[in-house]
Amino acid sequence: MLRVENVFKSYLTPQGPLPVLQGVDLSLDAGSSLALMGESGSGKSTLLHLVGGLDKVDSGSIRSGEHRLETMNEAQLANWRRTEIGLVFQQFNLIGSLRVEDNLAFQARLAGRHEPRWQAHLVQRLGLGDLLKRYPEQLSGGQQQRVALGRALASQPKLLLADEPTGSLDEATSDEVLRLLLELLDDTPTTLLMVTHSPRVAARLAQRVVLSSGRLT
Ligand SMILES: Nc1ncnc2c1ncn2[C@@H]1O[C@H](COP(=O)(O)OP(=O)(O)O)[C@@H](O)[C@H]1O
Ligand SMILES: [Mg+2]
Numbered sequence: 001m002l003r004v005e006n007v008f009k010s011y012l013t014p015q016g017p018l019p020v021l022q023g024v025d026l027s028l029d030a031g032s033s034l035a036l037m038g039e040s041g042s043g044k045s046t047l048l049h050l051v052g053g054l055d056k057v058d059s060g061s062i063r064s065g066e067h068r069l070e071t072m073n074e075a076q077l078a079n080w081r082r083t084e085i086g087l088v089f090q091q092f093n094l095i096g097s098l099r100v101e102d103n104l105a106f107q108a109r110l111a112g113r114h115e116p117r118w119q120a121h122l123v124q125r126l127g128l129g130d131l132l133k134r135y136p137e138q139l140s141g142g143q144q145q146r147v148a149l150g151r152a153l154a155s156q157p158k159l160l161l162a163d164e165p166t167g168s169l170d171e172a173t174s175d176e177v178l179r180l181l182l183e184l185l186d187d188t189p190t191t192l193l194m195v196t197h198s199p200r201v202a203a204r205l206a207q208r209v210v211l212s213s214g215r216l217t
Helices: 044-051 074-084 100-110 116-125 141-154 171-186
Strands: 002-013 016-028 033-037 059-064 085-089 159-163 191-195 207-212
Touching (some): 002 044, 016 044, 016 207, 033 044, 044 059, 085 141, 100 116, 116 141, 141 159, 141 171
Parallel strands (some): 033 207, 085 159, 159 191
Antiparallel strands (some): 002 016
């Protein structure tokens, strides 16, 4: 499903180039799950952005299904992201002006994949039924993250990329959100790549890798 080969990535800074990824290799089967760990600043978010087509590699290749990201132009990448990728972030990033129900449908509509029955299933499984008419600011952190998960999964992505999705939740809420996510993913072919600092969280996924000195171990 996902194959990352010998990827290098540096950022240009006023102090000169900052090498972040220095020969990253990664392979992930469809439907599997992987925890990406590593110290703060080790390049986890950078790798996630590259895999999600939000930024470009300096060299190396990233293949997702039949797509080779480095050969795609911006329009192709944008279309691929809309239809095949789900994104979840630590800070939820819900649309503040939209009610929960519209946050859920938004991405799926953009992808041309809004399926009311699937959305109703997500609402039920994520326990969002009583929250549909609320705005994000009227929700707790755990509730917001459950909406963000529902939104990301509403378009039935092939790959779900999650950057410390439980990072701002307390331990009990984090466990609950992760349990719901993994149960939902059990019923789908979606592949999960999750950045996490938490060994507890990482232990629940099928595989774990650590990013250190620009490489995965
Ligand atoms: N757009 C950018 N421009 C310059 N440096 C960046 C940029 N994004 C990240 N960095 C730097 O690259 C390194 C890796 O960042 P990041 O991928 O966010 O690490 P992590 O997610 O593991 O904490 C850090 O030193 C960070 O400061
Ligand atoms: Mg990060």
